[in-house]
Amino acid sequence: MGALGSFTDFVGNDEAVQNLRTSIAAGRLPHSLILGGPAGAGKYTLAIMLAQALNCERQPREMWSNGQTLASFCGVCDNCVRIAESADLQPLIDAAIAAREEMRETDKKETRVLIQTHPDVLIIPPDPPQLLIKLGQVRRVITGAQRAPSQAPRKVFIFTSSSFMKEAANSLLKVLEEPPDFAHIFLLADNPGELLPTIRSRCGLVRLGAVPAEELEMVLAERRPEWKPNQRSLVARLAQGAVGKALGFDVATYSAARADALVMLRGATLEGEHTALFRMTETYRAGAEGQQKTTAMLGAMSSVLEDVLMLISGTPERLRNVDIRGELEAMAGTIDFAWIERAVRGMDQVRSGMRRNLLRSLSLDAFAEEMAGVRR
Numbered sequence: 001m002g003a004l005g006s007f008t009d010f011v012g013n014d015e016a017v018q019n020l021r022t023s024i025a026a027g028r029l030p031h032s033l034i035l036g037g038p039a040g041a042g043k044y045t046l047a048i049m050l051a052q053a054l055n056c057e058r059q060p061r062e063m064w065s066n067g068q069t070l071a072s073f074c075g076v077c078d079n080c081v082r083i084a085e086s087a088d089l090q091p092l093i094d095a096a097i098a099a100r101e102e103m104r105e106t107d108k109k110e111t112r113v114l115i116q117t118h119p120d121v122l123i124i125p126p127d128p129p130q131l132l133i134k135l136g137q138v139r140r141v142i143t144g145a146q147r148a149p150s151q152a153p154r155k156v157f158i159f160t161s162s163s164f165m166k167e168a169a170n171s172l173l174k175v176l177e178e179p180p181d182f183a184h185i186f187l188l189a190d191n192p193g194e195l196l197p198t199i200r201s202r203c204g205l206v207r208l209g210a211v212p213a214e215e216l217e218m219v220l221a222e223r224r225p226e227w228k229p230n231q232r233s234l235v236a237r238l239a240q241g242a243v244g245k246a247l248g249f250d251v252a253t254y255s256a257a258r259a260d261a262l263v264m265l266r267g268a269t270l271e272g273e274h275t276a277l278f279r280m281t282e283t284y285r286a287g288a289e290g291q292q293k294t295t296a297m298l299g300a301m302s303s304v305l306e307d308v309l310m311l312i313s314g315t316p317e318r319l320r321n322v323d324i325r326g327e328l329e330a331m332a333g334t335i336d337f338a339w340i341e342r343a344v345r346g347m348d349q350v351r352s353g354m355r356r357n358l359l360r361s362l363s364l365d366a367f368a369e370e371m372a373g374v375r376r
């Protein structure tokens with residue numbers, strides 16, 4: 001997700017966000033802070049906003065109805081703008097990795113992926129290929145934290161993952177023990193329990209929850225008005241609490257993939273649907289595009305079958321494909337758990353066939369035939 005203009009653009013977790021803003025305004029934000037919560041809850045977006053609020057040249061303040069003062073940021077001063085350039089992180093990481101690939105072997109080994117669009121704000125993503133935070137990265141944080149900031153009031157270090165190599169975690173302990181007054185360290189963790197207890201005990205902890213589907217739906221109504229209401233309600237559920245995922249969701253591709261998955265499932269569960277089934281699998285060709293299409297179709301099929309399982313097991317409130325509920329209920333009446341289990345195994349075979357680079361359409365046809373054969 002790109003840069004957002006103010007804290008009010010942040011979706012969900014209002015209370016946690018207000019508490020953080022109050023702490024910044026009062027000058028008592030913990031210097032070492034874990035932001036915990038599931039992927040998509042907005043941990044990174046929030047960390048960037050906190051960095052902006054700490055370093056905004058204008059230091060705007062808002063009064064909350066309960067009389068508390070909330071820190072804010074202007075979004076247009078030089079510090080705000082340059083910090084916001086880190087908001088869309090993945091392209092920056094991709095560029096850093098590509099630059100490292102160009103280096104000589106000896107330099108490559110010494111170079112760790114770090115992102116810095118503002119001289120006083122350093123982003124530390126997990127370093128590929130192992131996707132762990134490494135010692136070289138933590139060392140940069142240690143030396144960085146020893147020097148006073150050059151342009152902003154505070155130095156901010158954002159670790160985007162809590163998966164550390166052992167020696168990196170031990171080394172991080174030293175800086176967490178006594179961070180200088182001007183330094184703030186944010187650790188983003190899907191599961192804070194993964195962090196060493198000695199790290200956790202030195203940090204404040206703020207937990208973000210997944211955003212409920214109903215709340216996501218309201219956000220989509222506002223920001224994706226071109227989607228139909230039943231599409232918004234579908235996407236809000238498929239995103240499973242992840243705001244960025246919901247806003248960036250490709251509804252058209254998912255709907256097309258799911259339509260094919262349904263043809264396949266009908267072919268397998270109803271008599272006389274075979275022609276449609278094989279006409280459909282013929283549109284899946286070999287090559288990269290066909291693989292992508294197959295992967296999307298299998299993904300949609302998984303989500304449909306999971307929903308059928310919810311219906312069979314009596315938890316219909318957890319349905320995600322709510323817009324085709326009638327069809328799912330009909331399916332739940334004709335197939336059982338064992339059938340779904342066989343279908344899932346078949347899907348795994350198609351996936352591993354693709355990995356081994358078999359002719360794709362062949363394995364999909366075989367799967368379709370097998371599914372038709374396993375009709376109850």
Ligand SMILES: [Zn+2]
Pocket residue numbers: 055056057058059073074075076077078079080081
């Ligand atoms: Zn500003």
